[in-house]
Amino acid sequence: MAPTTSDKTISNSINTSPTSPLQDVTNQTLDPERGASSSKKELINFLRGWPSPSLLSSSILQAASTALLSDPSLFVPALQYGPDPGYQPLREELAVWLEKQYSTSTKSEEICITGGASQGLACVLASFTDPSYTQTVWASAPCYYLACPIFEDAGFGPGRIKAVPEDQQGGIDIDLLDTLLQKHEAQHHQPTHKGAERKNAGPYRKHYHHVVYLVSTCSNPSGTTMTLEKRNRLVKVARRHDVLVVSDDVYDFLQWPILPASPSSDLGPLLPRLSDIDLSLGPSELATSSGKWFGNVISNGSFSKLLGPGLRTGWVHGTPDFVMGLSQTGATRSGGAASQFAAALLAEVMKAGELERHLQETVRPSLRRRHELIMETIKQELGALGVTVAAQDGDRFGGYFVWLTLPGGLDARVVAQKARQEEELIVAEGEMFEVRGDEEGAKFTRNIRLSFSWEEEHKITEGLRRLGRVLRGLSGETR
Numbered sequence: 001m002a003p004t005t006s007d008k009t010i011s012n013s014i015n016t017s018p019t020s021p022l023q024d025v026t027n028q029t030l031d032p033e034r035g036a037s038s039s040k041k042e043l044i045n046f047l048r049g050w051p052s053p054s055l056l057s058s059s060i061l062q063a064a065s066t067a068l069l070s071d072p073s074l075f076v077p078a079l080q081y082g083p084d085p086g087y088q089p090l091r092e093e094l095a096v097w098l099e100k101q102y103s104t105s106t107k108s109e110e111i112c113i114t115g116g117a118s119q120g121l122a123c124v125l126a127s128f129t130d131p132s133y134t135q136t137v138w139a140s141a142p143c144y145y146l147a148c149p150i151f152e153d154a155g156f157g158p159g160r161i162k163a164v165p166e167d168q169q170g171g172i173d174i175d176l177l178d179t180l181l182q183k184h185e186a187q188h189h190q191p192t193h194k195g196a197e198r199k200n201a202g203p204y205r206k207h208y209h210h211v212v213y214l215v216s217t218c219s220n221p222s223g224t225t226m227t228l229e230k231r232n233r234l235v236k237v238a239r240r241h242d243v244l245v246v247s248d249d250v251y252d253f254l255q256w257p258i259l260p261a262s263p264s265s266d267l268g269p270l271l272p273r274l275s276d277i278d279l280s281l282g283p284s285e286l287a288t289s290s291g292k293w294f295g296n297v298i299s300n301g302s303f304s305k306l307l308g309p310g311l312r313t314g315w316v317h318g319t320p321d322f323v324m325g326l327s328q329t330g331a332t333r334s335g336g337a338a339s340q341f342a343a344a345l346l347a348e349v350m351k352a353g354e355l356e357r358h359l360q361e362t363v364r365p366s367l368r369r370r371h372e373l374i375m376e377t378i379k380q381e382l383g384a385l386g387v388t389v390a391a392q393d394g395d396r397f398g399g400y401f402v403w404l405t406l407p408g409g410l411d412a413r414v415v416a417q418k419a420r421q422e423e424e425l426i427v428a429e430g431e432m433f434e435v436r437g438d439e440e441g442a443k444f445t446r447n448i449r450l451s452f453s454w455e456e457e458h459k460i461t462e463g464l465r466r467l468g469r470v471l472r473g474l475s476g477e478t479r
Contacts, residue, residue, distance in 0.1 A: 044455055047426045047451060051453055061307070097356070102272055102276060107320070115313065126154065129156075142166070142444050145433050161438060171219065177237060204325040217255075218255065235274055235296065244298070245274055255364070256371075256396060258394075275317050301315045400453040431443075
């Protein structure tokens with residue numbers, strides 16, 4: 001989830017805060033005449049949520065490209081327009097692989113290939129929501145902030161998108177969500193815009209009354225994972241209120257055991273996707289239309305964090321009727337399946353077993369080392385300053401980020417500004433992750449998100465030393 005700061009590029013500014021110290025960030029030292037330090041320190045970027053260049057899969061893709069482009073039976077369909085639901089060999093390979101990961105039945109007809117998680121979300125909103133009928137988007141807070149512009153583009157700007165804070169267990173507060181849904185429905189019996197002309201859903205789609213957006217595993221930014229009990233409860237709430245839950249499941253496969261002696265590959269089955277739970281319960285009345293069952297949950301997956309963001313390829317998992325409807329999005333029908341060539345390339349990677357090998361031997365071990373390093377260095381450099389880290393419960397850690405809470409009296413925006421100006425250090429202040437359009441719904445003025453996926457390990461240690469100096473300076477302490 002187009003280039004911007006944080007999880008995309010650093011060259012563009014963040015739109016969430018006009019006075020953000022992270023605007024106009026480049027890889028150059030800031031001009032001293034603009035009030036910044038003239039330090040020649042090397043820039044360290046804890047904001048960028050990208051895979052490190054050392055984690056990219058160039059050799060794997062090179063071998064797969066050679067195999068693909070050497071065989072006309074493969075490269076001809078790969079270079080043509082593709083079928084609406086996506087390149088069938090990749091759908092089949094994904095179904096087998098996902099079934100193994102989750103130990104849950106997965107069929108190829110439950111998978112629609114997308115142009116990545118962001119494009120997938122945009123197409124879902126275009127096909128299954130209508131601002132004149134769909135009442136509200138409810139976003140778990142803190143929120144992956146670059147999802148908010150996608151909702152705005154679909155007609156859900158301020159007043160139409162609401163924050164639902166996470167609770168102490170991790171993940172969206174389901175009791176609060178249920179209460180808010182009941183209250184909202186009691187107040188809004190009619191469509192949101194009276195007299196507005198409804199979009200035509202056609203025979204293959206339906207429009208939902210509400211959308212819930214979250215990252216259920218290794219959430220961005222908080223890093224928390226919803227328990228199985230909470231997953232079951234959320235699906236039941238969604239089925240009662242005609243909700244479409246969109247779960248960005250882009251970090252599910254980037255997890256490792258907590259126990260130090262356990263190998264990174266020793267995970268066992270992953271927690272079931274919310275979409276798995278929904279499918280297991282069978283058709284629900286509100287998610288059925290014209291004899292088709294669209295379901296109440298989809299899993300939004302991506303290869304970006306697994307092999308490389310430039311592949312721009314992902315998938316949506318849901319009921320076969322939802323997948324068929326999604327494949328009928330106008331832009332897909334006109335242009336053919338998203339990322340057809342990349343999908344064919346990825347099918348070759350998966351057939352050769354290279355995706356799983358890359359994750360087990362390269363990606364997970366590297367992220368595990370980086371996470372252990374950042375946690376230990378936070379304890380050494382920031383622990384005495386009263387900084388705390390959001391807990392990741394259960395038997396595993398994962399994802400790209402750690403979520404810090406600063407001690408009282410410190411403002412995260414000021415910390416981010418000082419870090420950039422004085423230490424050539426970029427961090428993401430918590431206000432970035434407030435739900436745009438409902439910032440008062442959940443405030444994060446004392447929080448900072450740190451990415452451990454981008455910088456190499458020696459820079460992680462140095463960056464936290466710099467952050468410690470900033471915090472000590474602002475709190476008046478010396479070392």
